[in-house]
Amino acid sequence: MILGPNNFIACFIRFIKKMKNFREVELRMNDIITPDRSCIPYSKKNVYLLLTIPLMLLILALTVFLFLINPILSIIYLSFWIGANIFQSYCCEFQECPYTEGFCPAVAGIIPASRIARLPVIRNMKKSKSRFEVFATFGSLCLLGLIIFPLFFLIELDVIYPLGYFILILFYAFLFLWNICPVCAIRKTCPGGLFSTRLRSVLLDRI
Numbered sequence: 001m002i003l004g005p006n007n008f009i010a011c012f013i014r015f016i017k018k019m020k021n022f023r024e025v026e027l028r029m030n031d032i033i034t035p036d037r038s039c040i041p042y043s044k045k046n047v048y049l050l051l052t053i054p055l056m057l058l059i060l061a062l063t064v065f066l067f068l069i070n071p072i073l074s075i076i077y078l079s080f081w082i083g084a085n086i087f088q089s090y091c092c093e094f095q096e097c098p099y100t101e102g103f104c105p106a107v108a109g110i111i112p113a114s115r116i117a118r119l120p121v122i123r124n125m126k127k128s129k130s131r132f133e134v135f136a137t138f139g140s141l142c143l144l145g146l147i148i149f150p151l152f153f154l155i156e157l158d159v160i161y162p163l164g165y166f167i168l169i170l171f172y173a174f175l176f177l178w179n180i181c182p183v184c185a186i187r188k189t190c191p192g193g194l195f196s197t198r199l200r201s202v203l204l205d206r207i
């Protein structure tokens with residue numbers, strides 16, 4: 001059967017509704033913060049490295065690209081990555097993530113967050129759900145900035161570059177959510193893990 005525009009829209013609306021229903025269940029789950037000890041140590045280290053090393057090379061290439069246009073641009077770009085590490089470090093500590101002590105499967109290679117989380121300045125901060133949400137939001141905004149910022153400069157080269165870049169990012173995000181999060185100890189509290197569970201549930205339901 002060929003998927004016409006109406007069918008496609010109906011499918012998309014069903015997908016959004018399912019994701020929304022799942023969100024209601026997950027909000028209740030969110031009250032309990034218990035890392036899954038059976039996922040320690042992290043089991044998919046090789047898959048994680050296979051996904052993360054190319055991404056870090058891409059970030060490095062974009063930093064050089066922006067530096068060649070104007071060094072300030074590369075500093076702005078890198079500050080998104082650094083900001084994501086700093087904001088995430090509070091979330092690592094708040095979630096009592098066991099990976100702060102060892103291998104950490106952090107999204108976008110923000111592994112330093114797990115080490116910053118061990119510093120007294122973060123450990124001694126008051127733990128509160130509202131503060132966690134604020135830090136998680138700022139961390140996510142930094143990651144969003146990291147993704148979007150280069151687009152403005154890539155588009156000036158040729159439309160094919162931002163398009164290719166965007167496809168690569170989507171590919172990375174999908175593979176990460178599909179492979180890395182499901183075996184992570186804090187998937188029931190981390191926003192990425194919750195989204196991954198939701199995505200898998202909705203898509204597997206359709207297959």
Ligand code: SF4
Pocket residue numbers: 088091092095097098099100104105106107110111113114186
């Ligand atoms: S897996 Fe995520 S929450 Fe856990 S230490 Fe690494 S960055 Fe922090």
Ligand code: SF4
Pocket residue numbers: 105106107180181182184185186187190191192193194196
């Ligand atoms: S659930 Fe996913 S995004 Fe969250 S800490 Fe684990 S691997 Fe990273």
